Amino acid sequence: MFVYNHKRTLTIENTVIKWLCMPRGQNLHRVRQPKEVRLKQLGLNTPLKPGERSVLVRVRLHEPWAKRLLEMTPQERGEVFMAGVEALQGR
Numbered sequence: 001m002f003v004y005n006h007k008r009t010l011t012i013e014n015t016v017i018k019w020l021c022m023p024r025g026q027n028l029h030r031v032r033q034p035k036e037v038r039l040k041q042l043g044l045n046t047p048l049k050p051g052e053r054s055v056l057v058r059v060r061l062h063e064p065w066a067k068r069l070l071e072m073t074p075q076e077r078g079e080v081f082m083a084g085v086e087a088l089q090g091r
Helices: 035-041 063-071 074-089
Strands: 002-004 009-012 015-018
Touching: none
Parallel strands: none
Antiparallel strands: 002 009, 009 015
16 A cells, blocks of 8 residues: 655555655756856846846837837946936936
8 A cells, every 4th residue: 555645755565665856956057057148038248236136127118219228238228217217306
């Protein structure tokens, strides 16, 4: 008779066998792409600095402005955003 329990063991005819369970993420290093490749896929050529964060935001713009925004690097978009926020606060 087979009996499974919550402690990840299998009991077969009064003999306890431990399941060989691999901890989550154990093989991640085998399938995960290098950091440089992952950054490039996100559109980042350099790693984030301490305190920086990459976010996705939806913005409604006229077509020419949207085109210009998409042509910028993520760093340039961040600088433009911060300049705009500072300009709005300075009003």
